[in-house]
Amino acid sequence: MHSIKLRGEWCKACRICIQICPRRVYVQGKEPNAKGYKVTKVERLEDCTGCKLCELMCPDLVITVEDAEESN
Numbered sequence: 553m554h555s556i557k558l559r560g561e562w563c564k565a566c567r568i569c570i571q572i573c574p575r576r577v578y579v580q581g582k583e584p585n586a587k588g589y590k591v592t593k594v595e596r597l598e599d600c601t602g603c604k605l606c607e608l609m610c611p612d613l614v615i616t617v618e619d620a621e622e623s624n
């Protein structure tokens with residue numbers, strides 16, 4: 553399984569990742585970060601294909617997707 557790291561303190565809750573993920577891995581979380589934004593949450597990690605579209609499209613560099621081999 554791939555792993556996803558989210559630097560939640562940088563998220564601005566723009567929802568681009570939620571809308572762009574073809575597998576609907578993300579949902580908007582309920583917990584605000586220090587800036588008051590409700591940080592994206594990984595809801596269905598098992599459905600992630602590792603395409604990294606979310607990592608490429610996040611304007612705030614919040615997301616890092618690691619391949620299964622790298623994360624062990």
Ligand code: SF4
Pocket residue numbers: 562563564565566567568569570592609610611612613614615
């Ligand atoms: S694209 Fe980045 S900044 Fe926007 S909601 Fe997703 S993680 Fe947050």
Ligand code: SF4
Pocket residue numbers: 572573574575576577578599600601602603604605606607617
């Ligand atoms: S790597 Fe692809 S499938 Fe996985 S969460 Fe990001 S956009 Fe969705």
